[in-house]
Amino acid sequence: MSAASKRALHDLTATEAADLILRREISSLELVEALLARIERLDPSLRSFVTVDAQGARSAAKAADAALQVGQGTGALRGVPFAAKDIYDAEGLPTTAGYAPLAKNVAKADAFTVARMKAAGAVLIGKTVTTQFASGDPSPTRNPWRADRTPGGSSSGSGAAVAARLVPIALGTQTGGSILRPAAYNGVVGLKPTYGRVSRRGIVPLSWTLDHAGPIVRSVEDAALVLGVLAGQDPLDPRSLQADPFDPVAARAALPRPRFGILADFIDRADADVRAHLLDVVARLRGAGATVTELRLPSSFDLYLAAHRLTMQAEAATVHAGWIARERQHYSPRIRSEAMVGQLLPSWVYLEAQRVRRRLAAETVQLAAEVDTFLLPTASNLAPGPETTGNPSFQSPWSLIGWPSISLPSGISSDGLPFAVQLVARRLDEVTLLRAARRVEEVLGFGGRPPDST
Amino acid sequence: MGGLRFDPSQTSDDLLQALERAAEAAWGADALPDLLASLKVTAQAIWLINQEPFAPGDLEP
Numbered sequence: 445m446s447a448a449s450k451r452a453l454h455d456l457t458a459t460e461a462a463d464l465i466l467r468r469e470i471s472s473l474e475l476v477e478a479l480l481a482r483i484e485r486l487d488p489s490l491r492s493f494v495t496v497d498a499q500g501a502r503s504a505a506k507a508a509d510a511a512l513q514v515g516q517g518t519g520a521l522r523g524v525p526f527a528a529k530d531i532y533d534a535e536g537l538p539t540t541a542g543y544a545p546l547a548k549n550v551a552k553a554d555a556f557t558v559a560r561m562k563a564a565g566a567v568l569i570g571k572t573v574t575t576q577f578a579s580g581d582p583s584p585t586r587n588p589w590r591a592d593r594t595p596g597g598s599s600s601g602s603g604a605a606v607a608a609r610l611v612p613i614a615l616g617t618q619t620g621g622s623i624l625r626p627a628a629y630n631g632v633v634g635l636k637p638t639y640g641r642v643s644r645r646g647i648v649p650l651s652w653t654l655d656h657a658g659p660i661v662r663s664v665e666d667a668a669l670v671l672g673v674l675a676g677q678d679p680l681d682p683r684s685l686q687a688d689p690f691d692p693v694a695a696r697a698a699l700p701r702p703r704f705g706i707l708a709d710f711i712d713r714a715d716a717d718v719r720a721h722l723l724d725v726v727a728r729l730r731g732a733g734a735t736v737t738e739l740r741l742p743s744s745f746d747l748y749l750a751a752h753r754l755t756m757q758a759e760a761a762t763v764h765a766g767w768i769a770r771e772r773q774h775y776s777p778r779i780r781s782e783a784m785v786g787q788l789l790p791s792w793v794y795l796e797a798q799r800v801r802r803r804l805a806a807e808t809v810q811l812a813a814e815v816d817t818f819l820l821p822t823a824s825n826l827a828p829g830p831e832t833t834g835n836p837s838f839q840s841p842w843s844l845i846g847w848p849s850i851s852l853p854s855g856i857s858s859d860g861l862p863f864a865v866q867l868v869a870r871r872l873d874e875v876t877l878l879r880a881a882r883r884v885e886e887v888l889g890f891g892g893r894p895p896d897s898t
Numbered sequence: 899m900g901g902l903r904f905d906p907s908q909t910s911d912d913l914l915q916a917l918e919r920a921a922e923a924a925w926g927a928d929a930l931p932d933l934l935a936s937l938k939v940t941a942q943a944i945w946l947i948n949q950e951p952f953a954p955g956d957l958e959p
Binding site: 744746747749750751777789790792796797803 | 902903904917920921924925929932933935936937939940942943944946947948950952956
């Protein structure tokens, strides 16, 4: 019996669970039942799930177990449960996007990504809470570390559910900072791949040139495993890339002596405790053989935020134009005001923002020339109160230029909240990103968990 | 009174006033209080990108 098989089922990472299921030390059904019981016990207060498909999950788990018994169903995620943010379509389940008029919007087919997860053997256990239309209005989900703090957003339920050990994998989306910030505030790992690396077909859009899909998990190894399943060209997503396939095996080994560039523009703007923690992380990484160089953005930090804001406003206004005209009374205040103001922007504003965006991307390529990844705090602050989903300004520049980024937990503050660091790699270089992240994970050895997650 | 046009000499306040007028015309005066926070940040963002020098040929990288 392996060491992993002696641990509580809900504590298993996706990689551990997939290994144990393949060796038939545990069954998928046992794991699903353990997680369903845990969801029933903890989620009434956590409020991370909007739909739990217990019957569907049991049925899929039994099928996964039966397939393994006859030597089939050996996909990378055989029998491993996952959840999807409630803007992903999953056949037979409602996709509400946190918007009341969509309560009965039952999907007729799986999103491309959900279909890939299922094809790899993963078992969909339910849909997680999203802020309305994946925008900035707070959701009802609580932060499992402290109920008086936000879990972040917009992938609020995905971050909280993975942290509380209700599921080992939850899919999220990021237009500004909606994968990495919930991962940071909940003390788990969030990966935003390169723009276009993962199809967005079957996911409710917010801003089509900024929307990314990716996983929230509990280890860098799991992030690589899930990206290996999700990544791939989708001819029906016009932004899907014909890139070299992502190789999860190449991403396994930690970079022994990574070269990090710390971005002073971000560190200067971080809260004092976040800044002090980042500098401590830098010292530990240097002590472990990493090279750390201080860098400054060639253009103003605020210019990234301005181009991001104007792009998102104009595109979100277009996405929501019909609903805003007919039924804006159902909208939450922030997404409603952004969609209404976005309609006021003339074409030259959007086009100037794209011109700025292209220049910023080109400048950032130059900045990254001598390093493996950038290293910076994931968020400027620890999780704030529940009246907000937090500040996206440290995550949105990488959504703007489409570079891959990952957040991993790096410590716990004196008041019991997780710190997190963010790595950012060049476009399509997820292998280097994940290898560097593995090294950070090894050096920091974060073992924290929310107080009630045992 | 400036309009919402490309003009690097316009201030953020000029742009905010132009946006407020556009919002009132599009959504009505009653909607303005709820939109004001977004209008202010948007005016600042437009001002910032207006300060970036581009040549006419800089449309694509």
